[in-house]
Amino acid sequence: MTDYQLPMPKLSSAYLDLIDEDNDLVNYFRLINLYNIHPVVEKCYSHAGPQGYGIGLFLSRILKIKQTFVSDRILARRLSENSTYRHLCLLDKGLTPAHNTYNTLRNNLGVKRYAEIHVNFVNEANKLGLLNPNIKQLPKNRRQGLILIGDSTPIRSYCSSKGIKQKDGSWIFTDPSVSFGRPHHKDKYPVGHKAHSLITITGIPMVSIVSTRRDSDEIHIFPLLDEFKKR
Known part of the structure; x- marks a missing residue:
């Protein structure tokens, strides 16, 4: 063999x-x-x-x-x-x-x-029916249409966090939109920007606008709605 x-x-x-x-x-x-x-x-x-x-x-x-x-x-x-x-x-x-x-x-x-x-x-x-599914927990007499939720998420910055401390206690970084530390105590890392979004009740983002970290959520609600209508 x-x-x-x-x-x-x-x-x-x-x-x-x-x-x-x-x-x-x-x-x-x-x-x-x-x-x-x-x-x-x-x-x-x-x-x-x-x-x-x-x-x-x-x-x-x-x-x-x-x-x-x-x-x-x-x-x-x-x-x-x-x-x-x-x-x-x-x-x-x-x-x-x-x-x-x-x-x-x-x-x-x-x-x-x-x-x-x-x-x-x-x-x-x-x-596929993912934007506006039939959810039994919602009131039956609610106004028909797409439910949108405004939300924002901080975007972590990976630039150098070695800033220059100012006399008033604030910091200046190489990216002027970056904030870090005490001014924003919730952020334990350098945060450069924030993403403001309109999302569906199922969590699908419909439209987003990126701003600096300092911007409040309220000032971007109407710009988000305007951008959503364009699409």
């Missing part, structure tokens, strides 16, 4: 993650409707030169938030090290993007195209 040793194809280190039905991150990315992103990202490139990273850049931005990577440098490094991340972001066929590539993406998309992508996802959620 002769023994034969057949060469087996090399399996990616992402294989076990991708076939794991209980992997929450993999399942999350599989549920993303790429058509909400692709047409908008396509507008940003002329296609005159070599094919770029395309939609993979935007998917990796989603990965950055899901995995709480605090900088584009960390995101670029994690993508180069982790094959699962590359598969999820459709960046497994070639080189991974450098950190400065994301700055180009932000400049090309701009606020309007980011908002356009968000509107696409909101419209999909509306078709």
Whole structure:
């Protein structure tokens, strides 16, 4: 009897993650409707030169938030090290993007195209009945319509927290919108900005405005409603 040793194809280190039905991150990315992103990202490139990273850049931005990577440098490094991340972001066929590539993406998309992508996802959620579900606990005689809740969230700043203390006890940082320490005792870390949002009763953000940390929530209610009506 002769023994034969057949060469087996090399399996990616992402294989076990991708076939794991209980992997929450993999399942999350599989549920993303790429058509909400692709047409908008396509507008940003002329296609005159070599094919770029395309939609993979935007998917990796989603990965950055899901995995709480605090900088584009960390995101670029994690993508180069982790094959699962590359598969999820459709960046497994070639080189991974450098950190400065994301700055180009932000400049090309701009606020309007980011908002356009968000509107696409909101419209999909509306078709699925997620914006205004039938909740038995609500009064039956209430006025019909979408229930919106105003909320705000401080945005942590990762700039240098070494400020210059002023005579009045306040601090000045490299980013003038950053506040830290005693003036805002609830914030135990440098806070640069605040996101003011209108969200549905199911927690889906409909529209957001970013302001400095010092702004109160009340002054942004009507601007939020005006922006919501435009969409």
